[in-house]
Amino acid sequence: MSTVLETATLLALPEKMTERTKRLRDALFERARENRKDDWLDKTLLPDLSVPPPGQKELESVMVRRARGIAAVLNALTDPAISSRAHSYTIQPGELLVGVLPMGSNGLGKVFPNYLDEAERHMASIVSRSEMSIQGHNAADFRKLVECGIKWILEFCERRIAEIGDPPWSEPDEDKRNFYQAVAISCQAIVDYATRYAELAAELAQKEPDAKRKSELLEIERVCRKVPLEPAETFQEALQSILFLQIGLRAGMDLTSLGRLDQTLQACLNRTLQQNPDNGLAQAVELAECFVIKTSGPLNLSVEHLIDQDHIDYGISMGTHKWYVDQRGNVNQFLQNAVIGGRNEYGGDDTCEATYVLLQAWVNVNLPTPGLYVRLHKDSPKPLLDRVASAIAGTRNLPSVLNDDAIILGLTAAMMADGTLCRPDAVRLAYDYCVDGCWEPILNGQSDWTFQMVNGMIALECALNEGATLDAKPMILRGDKRCFQMPPVASYEDLQKSLASSMDFFVAQTSIAMFNYYLLDEYVTPAPLLSAFLGTCLERGRDKSWGGTRYSLAGTVLSGLPDMVNQIAALKRWVFDRKKYALAEVREAIRGNFGIDLDGTFSNPKYAEMWKDFSTESPKYGSNEPETNGIARFVADCFLKSVEKAKALADDVYRTRPKSKKEAQRARHLRIAGGYYGPMLEDRLSDRVTVAFTAGLGTFATYVLMGQGTAASADRVKDAPLAMNNTPVPGTVQPHAIGHTLETLKAIGLERFSAGAPVDLCLEMDSAISPDGLILGILQSFIKNGGNVLSLTLGNASQYKTIYDLALKSSKGDTSAGRELLNWGHVTVRAGGWQTPFITMSLDQQKHYTIAPVVP
Numbered sequence: 001m002s003t004v005l006e007t008a009t010l011l012a013l014p015e016k017m018t019e020r021t022k023r024l025r026d027a028l029f030e031r032a033r034e035n036r037k038d039d040w041l042d043k044t045l046l047p048d049l050s051v052p053p054p055g056q057k058e059l060e061s062v063m064v065r066r067a068r069g070i071a072a073v074l075n076a077l078t079d080p081a082i083s084s085r086a087h088s089y090t091i092q093p094g095e096l097l098v099g100v101l102p103m104g105s106n107g108l109g110k111v112f113p114n115y116l117d118e119a120e121r122h123m124a125s126i127v128s129r130s131e132m133s134i135q136g137h138n139a140a141d142f143r144k145l146v147e148c149g150i151k152w153i154l155e156f157c158e159r160r161i162a163e164i165g166d167p168p169w170s171e172p173d174e175d176k177r178n179f180y181q182a183v184a185i186s187c188q189a190i191v192d193y194a195t196r197y198a199e200l201a202a203e204l205a206q207k208e209p210d211a212k213r214k215s216e217l218l219e220i221e222r223v224c225r226k227v228p229l230e231p232a233e234t235f236q237e238a239l240q241s242i243l244f245l246q247i248g249l250r251a252g253m254d255l256t257s258l259g260r261l262d263q264t265l266q267a268c269l270n271r272t273l274q275q276n277p278d279n280g281l282a283q284a285v286e287l288a289e290c291f292v293i294k295t296s297g298p299l300n301l302s303v304e305h306l307i308d309q310d311h312i313d314y315g316i317s318m319g320t321h322k323w324y325v326d327q328r329g330n331v332n333q334f335l336q337n338a339v340i341g342g343r344n345e346y347g348g349d350d351t352c353e354a355t356y357v358l359l360q361a362w363v364n365v366n367l368p369t370p371g372l373y374v375r376l377h378k379d380s381p382k383p384l385l386d387r388v389a390s391a392i393a394g395t396r397n398l399p400s401v402l403n404d405d406a407i408i409l410g411l412t413a414a415m416m417a418d419g420t421l422c423r424p425d426a427v428r429l430a431y432d433y434c435v436d437g438c439w440e441p442i443l444n445g446q447s448d449w450t451f452q453m454v455n456g457m458i459a460l461e462c463a464l465n466e467g468a469t470l471d472a473k474p475m476i477l478r479g480d481k482r483c484f485q486m487p488p489v490a491s492y493e494d495l496q497k498s499l500a501s502s503m504d505f506f507v508a509q510t511s512i513a514m515f516n517y518y519l520l521d522e523y524v525t526p527a528p529l530l531s532a533f534l535g536t537c538l539e540r541g542r543d544k545s546w547g548g549t550r551y552s553l554a555g556t557v558l559s560g561l562p563d564m565v566n567q568i569a570a571l572k573r574w575v576f577d578r579k580k581y582a583l584a585e586v587r588e589a590i591r592g593n594f595g596i597d598l599d600g601t602f603s604n605p606k607y608a609e610m611w612k613d614f615s616t617e618s619p620k621y622g623s624n625e626p627e628t629n630g631i632a633r634f635v636a637d638c639f640l641k642s643v644e645k646a647k648a649l650a651d652d653v654y655r656t657r658p659k660s661k662k663e664a665q666r667a668r669h670l671r672i673a674g675g676y677y678g679p680m681l682e683d684r685l686s687d688r689v690t691v692a693f694t695a696g697l698g699t700f701a702t703y704v705l706m707g708q709g710t711a712a713s714a715d716r717v718k719d720a721p722l723a724m725n726n727t728p729v730p731g732t733v734q735p736h737a738i739g740h741t742l743e744t745l746k747a748i749g750l751e752r753f754s755a756g757a758p759v760d761l762c763l764e765m766d767s768a769i770s771p772d773g774l775i776l777g778i779l780q781s782f783i784k785n786g787g788n789v790l791s792l793t794l795g796n797a798s799q800y801k802t803i804y805d806l807a808l809k810s811s812k813g814d815t816s817a818g819r820e821l822l823n824w825g826h827v828t829v830r831a832g833g834w835q836t837p838f839i840t841m842s843l844d845q846q847k848h849y850t851i852a853p854v855v856p
Helices: 003-012 020-030 061-077 078-085 119-124 142-148 151-164 169-209 211-226 234-249 260-276 280-295 353-365 383-396 403-418 422-432 456-464 491-513 511-519 529-534 560-578 581-593 606-614 626-655 659-675 681-685 702-708 738-748 771-784 795-810 815-824 843-851
Strands: 336-340 373-377 399-404 432-436 440-445 447-455 549-560 691-696 758-764 789-795 828-830 835-837
Touching: 003 280, 020 353, 061 078, 061 169, 061 234, 061 529, 061 815, 119 383, 142 234, 142 260, 142 626, 142 835, 151 169, 151 280, 151 403, 169 211, 169 234, 169 529, 211 234, 234 260, 234 280, 234 529, 260 280, 260 336, 260 353, 336 353, 336 432, 353 373, 353 383, 373 383, 373 432, 383 771, 399 403, 403 422, 403 432, 403 440, 403 691, 422 432, 440 549, 447 456, 447 491, 447 659, 456 549, 456 560, 456 581, 491 511, 491 549, 491 560, 491 626, 511 549, 511 626, 549 626, 560 581, 560 606, 560 626, 606 795, 626 681, 626 691, 626 738, 702 843, 738 758, 738 771, 738 789, 758 828, 771 789, 789 795, 789 828, 795 815, 795 843
Parallel strands: 336 373, 373 399, 447 549, 549 691, 758 789
Antiparallel strands: 399 789, 432 440, 828 835
16 A cells, blocks of 8 residues: 555544444443343253254254254344343444344353263263363454355355265265255354344334434345345445354354454455545444444453353363463453454565554454454554554553564464475465464464463473472472473583473473374364364365364464573572572472462571572573573573474374385374374375464463462462563563563564464553653564564553452452442453453452563
């Protein structure tokens, strides 16, 4: 886009909400402060799909049952009797986009009909799975929806089912028929849902006395009868079509992101601007504001009633470990992000009018969800950089930033690593990346994605303690023996070797397990609706959980890098360099929490000086000192080498066709040892596949939970939270040191971390300071220094302390403090992977923000 057009676009964008969207946002806030338990669907009103339907003796396939569940939820949402309680089938005064997202979040769970019978549920529980075991780590191909509509998918499924013919079927044909039937059922359910909203709009229009509003309702009726069945042509049609699919996906428990939204919408925006050149941009911003408000529908701004809304179920995530479901930290994590801006596959810039329209809408509405990410790079247009800086200054925390120059490089390398993809295809996919529900880069509408996490502090404990953790359980002699026993550490070089071995073990244990995820046919939680809009699933006739996508990403994320660097730096200084303490003595101090009691006093005086040396007299991560930078680089290199080794072993065992009978026999034996008894991946799927191993650094919002069960370290007592993502530990960064933090990123080499490596900075900002110039400098430094993912929060430590004190009183039963908390629902911060209302965070997470925000 030319500079002239950019300037004209920026001048035409309204910088405040319209009266319409202000009323809609105020209504959302009012509802979000109340007890929303009645907004949730009542599972007893949903059909029981775990028994054969009337007139049938046998159950349908799990795939088809899941699709019927999606249809059942959408039917329930538009049932007038249910809606009288749940507010799920309504068009509010002034709304231009319609439909209501069902309640549900990563922390509070979801509601869905039972569709597994008793035997299926019990067998699935053996591998910690249930009907609810699904998480949002994908982005649907919304461009396919907008450009083609659902009608062509229904016709495609009809043709494929006819080609398969009548029974008897082979097992592969039966699976494909079930898949296409399930896709058709779930897609038709969305069309029917839209039609019911068209009927509601028509009914309201007949009763509407105001001519302008009547015209709007009739336009809503027209749009709902057209999309999502047909391709969208106008900006309103495109947003409405996307909203309907997003509602359908959430109804099916697929909490997915919105992909590169500006690129999806630009063609329709062009047509709208051609039809209305004078006021089209302002109308587009208002429509986008309505879209943001609609997709924020399940927002909670009160913590008083969360237990009433708790629908978390067994095995709701990919695992049952508490790391994956930190309920309090995930109350408003709806796993939906939109991405704007960025490079294209030819190296040019994709900034367009829709980029600015969406950015302005998000700024005007300023809600914590959906998340907005902007892709920047060294050649980003200056007007966009200025606008992003101004947006962060105005909203105090959005958008977040992705550095194309780092992420595209890493994704391209990861996609080519197993040799199944040529460079042009890898480049094309990498340049079109977006993010999932947190910050992890994924392929836009093309890949399935899953991940596992490694707690680096546990790996470090085991490296220091011959394969065992440093806990003080009286029944355990050395500690929990978590990995293979390693020789004692006598030097710094020994520590480095031991950490490398420990890392190999933990990374292999988690990374290789993800191949089993892609090898096992999913008879528990298939996703027919998402699969219809994901990569090659429709073409191949296989659900994403059955290897339907040509490209799959397996991410391994290392948590605790800042804590690891601080711990290693302290050990290097005081044990190996200056030899003030023996390693055995330090191990015992760590095991005993440095003798620190609950009241902060030292029960063991000999450790007081050691604590001081470790916590305040040692080099710290983020200071941009050569020593700590070198340690950070070593840890990062060590982790990446472990991921590469795990990838090579996984390929040999699961993917690469053996060259000899002996190699084939060994691969089979190793697969059996890993719990999988089937053939190689490509033999099983009879299609070419790419499983890219990606590496990331971060904690998400689970930095509090990851600290629990972790021994004391150089900057934290036992069980205290880890550092959030790759941000310096609270209290260790000097007020002027933000530049050092950004320069530290360059030393780590974050362009290698294609699964994401965020840094979350909280800047203490006086209200009298105009921060635009400061933020612009931070953005430019972040890109220049090879940053990966960045979030900025403009904070106020005294304000955070006020909210924390109220939350503490409320937790002890002070009802007046609980009521006063409701007045602070507008304060939003970063929670390790998304923006969230500060009042809804746990006390430990809130305390993290009251310690020492970084100031300019």
